[in-house]
Structures are given as C-alpha cells and as structure tokens.
Amino acid sequence: MNKNSLQESSPEHIPVMVHEVLELLITDRDGIYLDGTVGLGGHATHILNTLSASGRLIGLDRDEKALAICNERLSHSCAFSCLHASYDLFPKILQSEKISVVNGILLDLGLSSFQLDSPSRGFAFKTDGDLDMRFDTSAGQTAANLIASTPEKALADILYNYGEERLSRRIARAIKKMDSMNTVADLNEAVRRSTPPNHRRKSLARVFQALRIAVNEELTRLQHFLNSFIDYLAPHGRIVVLSYHSLEDRMVKHSFKDLAKNKLVSIITKKPLPPTQKEQTENSRARSAKLRAAERI
Numbered sequence: 492m493n494k495n496s497l498q499e500s501s502p503e504h505i506p507v508m509v510h511e512v513l514e515l516l517i518t519d520r521d522g523i524y525l526d527g528t529v530g531l532g533g534h535a536t537h538i539l540n541t542l543s544a545s546g547r548l549i550g551l552d553r554d555e556k557a558l559a560i561c562n563e564r565l566s567h568s569c570a571f572s573c574l575h576a577s578y579d580l581f582p583k584i585l586q587s588e589k590i591s592v593v594n595g596i597l598l599d600l601g602l603s604s605f606q607l608d609s610p611s612r613g614f615a616f617k618t619d620g621d622l623d624m625r626f627d628t629s630a631g632q633t634a635a636n637l638i639a640s641t642p643e644k645a646l647a648d649i650l651y652n653y654g655e656e657r658l659s660r661r662i663a664r665a666i667k668k669m670d671s672m673n674t675v676a677d678l679n680e681a682v683r684r685s686t687p688p689n690h691r692r693k694s695l696a697r698v699f700q701a702l703r704i705a706v707n708e709e710l711t712r713l714q715h716f717l718n719s720f721i722d723y724l725a726p727h728g729r730i731v732v733l734s735y736h737s738l739e740d741r742m743v744k745h746s747f748k749d750l751a752k753n754k755l756v757s758i759i760t761k762k763p764l765p766p767t768q769k770e771q772t773e774n775s776r777a778r779s780a781k782l783r784a785a786e787r788i
C-alpha cells in the first residue's frame with residue numbers, strides 16, 4: 492500500500508473541546524440537534540452518547556468522503572442522519588425533514604486532520620499533491636483553477652484579506668510568473684521565490700489558508716449562516732461555534748453581539764474559551780481553537 496492510500500484509508504481526527512461543547516450545546520437530552528460540520532463524526536459520536544433514545548442529531552458536511560466514513564461509523568444509531576450539504580443551507584434541510592426549530596447547533600469550522608493529511612486534497616503545504624483544496628470535490632473550482640482565473644491584483648487581495656499576509660503583492664506576482672501552478676510543490680516554490688527564509692513557514696500557512704477560504708467561499712457561507720440561524724433555534728436553544736482563525740472568530744463575535752443587542756440571544760461566553768492547556772499539549776491542532784456560545788432568549 493502506498494503512503495497516499497494508507498493515509499486516506501485510516502482517517503482520524505481528534506474532536507476539539509468535546510467536554511465544553513457537550514456542556515454548552517445540550518440543554519435537553521430529548522432534543523433535536525444540528526452538527527453543521529459533522530466531518531468524521533467526532534463530536535457527533537459524543538453528542539449521540541449524551542442524547543436520550545428520543546433525541547435526534549442531523550449532521551451536514553460538504554465533504555462526501557468524510558460523510559461516507561461518518562455514516563459508516565454512526566449509521567447504527569437511529570437518532571442520527573447525515574446529509575451532503577453546506578451548513579448555510581441548513582434551513583432547506585430542516586424543511587425537508589419537517590423540522591421547524593432545533594435545540595442546538597454546532598459549527599466546528601475549518602478542516603479536519605483527515606483532509607489536511609490527505610495528499611490528494613492539496614490542503615497542506617507540507618504534503619505534495621494536486622492543488623485542489625475543495626471541501627466538496629464534486630463542485631466548484633480548484634485552487635489551481637482559481638489561481639489561473641484570478642488576475643494578479645485580485646489574487647494579492649485574497650492573500651491579504653483571507654490570510655492577513657503582508658507580502659501578498661510579492662507572492663501574488665511570483666505565483667502568476669510560475670510556468671505551471673498545478674501542485675502544492677508549484678505553490679511552495681512561488682512562495683519560496685518571494686519570501687525571506689525566516690518568515691517562509693508563516694507565509695506558507697497564510698497563503699494556503701487564504702486560498703482555501705477563497706476556494707470554499709468560507710466567509711460568505713459563514714456570514715450567510717450567521718444571518719439566518721436565529722430563526723431556527725428553539726427558545727433556550729444553543730449555538731456553539733469553534734473557530735480557528737481571527738477572521739471567523741470576529742464574524743461570530745459581531746453576530747452574537749448584534750443578536751444580543753436586539754435581545755434575541757444571551758451570550759454565554761463573554762470571552763471566547765480556549766482549549767485547556769492539557770488539550771493543547773495533547774492535540775496541537777486544537778491550539779488555535781476559540782469557542783463561542785450563545786442561547787436563544
């Protein structure tokens with residue numbers, strides 16, 4: 492078995508801040524819950540273990556490969572169903588399931604270790620592969636296509652706005668100058684040519700984050716969700732969001748503040764909760780997590 496198939500056949504992802512998520516999300520063990528980013532079902536497993544026999548959990552994800560694994564792991568539970576959909580389109584899903592409101596919604600944003608470690612997905616600068624970066628590989632343009640169809644200045648804006656990369660113009664110029672831009676190695680080479688060695692790893696992380704956000708329209712989808720979720724939360728229902736970079740966290744913070752001003756929610760986490768020191772030591776990918784929660788009034 493080669494390295495690629497080995498990594499893709501034994502997928503793992505350690506769910507982040509499980510204890511805090513369960514404490515904050517579940518107020519009624521008989522209730523209906525939505526996991527908008529169910530992934531491999533890490534949080535979903537714990538949620539299902541906490542719900543009573545009459546509780547229900549609906550899981551959504553844009554990644555069909557992750558969903559297939561999740562379904563295999565959790566389909567034994569009658570309380571669970573999962574669907575291939577973007578979480579911002581959840582009202583349609585609830586409508587089709589004849590559900591008007593839910594008792595809790597969880598969003599665990601970003602990407603899973605399963606995706607990050609899959610060489611064929613192109614999410615990580617450390618692993619060579621095609622420059623794809625789509626969560627949903629059945630639709631939309633790949634990172635390679637996005638780069639090819641985006642003019643240099645607009646590409647620099649993506650790197651600056653979504654990656655907060657200060658060398659965005661230099662990097663965009665180097666990317667557009669490359670003869671070929673189809674693989675992770677091509678993108679790494681463009682960043683190598685345009686950044687000083689001492690800042691390169693951070694630049695690479697920011698460039699990959701920015702392109703992933705653009706490819707998957709992550710901030711547009713999050714904003715769309717934040718504009719509408721309140722209408723589908725039952726009174727005392729909870730929203731819990733785990734975010735992994737400041738752009739997402741800021742959007743969640745402002746949304747909760749606006750809803751609180753209009754007396755629609757009370758904010759439970761006045762400041763975002765970080766993972767415990769122990770969790771940060773045990774799971775390096777949890778380090779940047781910030782959890783915010785609010786309750787429907």
Ligand SMILES: C[S@@+](CC[C@H](N)C(=O)[O-])C[C@H]1O[C@@H](n2cnc3c(N)ncnc32)[C@H](O)[C@@H]1O
Binds near residue numbers: 529
């Ligand atoms: C951090 S992982 C979730 C891991 C999951 N909580 C677990 O414990 O296994 C984030 C997941 O969100 C999915 N995702 C990203 N954007 C999405 C969207 N707009 N709608 C649905 N799923 C999305 C990704 O495909 C990925 O599987």
